[in-house]
Amino acid sequence: MKPYNRRLRILCLLLPMLCLSLLRPVPELRADPSAGASTDDREILQNSLSVVEIDREIERITAQQETIQQELNKLSGQLEDKLLQIQDQQSRAGAVIRSYYMGEREGLLVAVLSAKDLGSLIHMYDVYDMIMEHDRTVLDAYQSEYKEIKNTKLAMEKKTADLEEMKSNLIEQRARVSALQQKVDQGIASSSDPEALKKMIEEFTLYWENVGLNEVKTYFNALASAMNDLPEFIQNQDGAIRTNGTTYNIDIKEDDLNAFLRSKNDLFKQFAFHFGEDEITASGQSGTLSLEVQGHYSVEEQPQNSIMFHVDKLVFNGYELPDTTCRQMEEEFDLGFYPQQIVSFVKATEVKSTDKNLHVTLKLSM
Known part of the structure; x- marks a missing residue:
């Protein structure tokens, strides 16, 4: 039983080490595999490196496109909400402006000026000031909503332009990769040892x-x-x-x-x-x-x-x-x-x- 127990203990000790060794990544290459490559092979490697790097750029552009499209969708939703909000503010602001145009606020001012004693004057002025403050609040709210809509539209236009530029850039980079990959494939095909290359x-x-x-x-x-x-x-x-x-x-x-x-x-x-x-x-x-x-x-x-x-x-x-x-x-x-x-x-x-x-x-x- 003792040899068996000893083997069991050794196995228990080795098993975690084995698991760790399996989880450990493969050691990185520290020496350049292209050292000693011929001039022709180095040209092919140069093109293959460009393909790898431009592919990374394509991935980056694609990810940016998705992000900008999400931002554009969000701005579009915000614009719809703002347009609904401004309809109500527009109606309120229109009523205020019409009241000034029709002279309704002039009557309030006349009432304040015709007050017969100080107490009536103060009361009438408080009423007049409250109405004026309400008017200002309505007009300011309309102006604020209108400004936000303009800013949102400008932001959408900027994001749309960015998206179009990225799409154009993506097409250009894909064309570059295709041309370079074709050169790499031709170089491999004409090599004396394609598999080694x-x-x-x-x-x-x-x-x-x-x-x-x-x-x-x-x-x-x-x-x-x-x-x-x-x-x-x-x-x-x-x-x-x-x-x-x-x-x-x-x-x-x-x-x-x-x-x-x-x-x-x-x-x-x-x-x-x-x-x-x-x-x-x-x-x-x-x-x-x-x-x-x-x-x-x-x-x-x-x-x-x-x-x-x-x-x-x-x-x-x-x-x-x-x-x-x-x-x-x-x-x-x-x-x-x-x-x-x-x-x-x-x-x-x-x-x-x-x-x-x-x-x-x-x-x-x-």
């Missing part, structure tokens, strides 16, 4: 979705976090801010910015910014992972005055990602900075990059 594409797609995209987002998140502290860095940097009357000039040197970023996160020890003529490049490598971001800054007024970074090109491990991924990174991560956090009474009017220097011009905000 298919397997490489599958592994590379998994690698991108499980490792690559997360790494790209990790760097963008670190950059966005560091940008929050950029105003403080500029204020503490000797000579970074110069004044000339009502104009403020900010100069950020490439080396100073890179030193600042490295002080904020160890990720930037292998990652650096370079300022060129109207172009900014950020690139780096960690192990087998490499990332390059090319973009530019611009002055934006909406929703507030700011210096915003636009991603023009995004390259991961030598593969250029489609513009949809660039736009997504821009939307998800704020890499801009806000001059009024540096000097509260100014606004940015110009930003330009030259060799190893970023220059921002600020003017007094009147």
